[in-house]
Amino acid sequence: MGEAKRRKELGLPPREKPIETDLPTLDKKVIQNKVRTFLYKNPIIPFLFYGGAIAALFWGVFNLVKVYKLL
Numbered sequence: 001m002g003e004a005k006r007r008k009e010l011g012l013p014p015r016e017k018p019i020e021t022d023l024p025t026l027d028k029k030v031i032q033n034k035v036r037t038f039l040y041k042n043p044i045i046p047f048l049f050y051g052g053a054i055a056a057l058f059w060g061v062f063n064l065v066k067v068y069k070l071l
Contacts, residue, residue: 003015
């Protein structure tokens with residue numbers, strides 16, 4: 001007699017199977033390839049990113065000068 005039949009006769013629920021929770025492995029080469037192909041298809045994105053970063057820097061300097069009345 002198997003365990004499943006014994007559990008059924010005793011009125012117990014079926015045994016739960018352990019779920020293996022393996023973390024997905026990150027393949028660095030695949031991610032780099034996806035990013036490169038995305039940037040090759042959309043070459044304006046780096047310019048927008050760096051332009052936004054420079055604009056934020058200038059905005060911060062402008063506000064510091066305005067608040068402390070340095071000019």
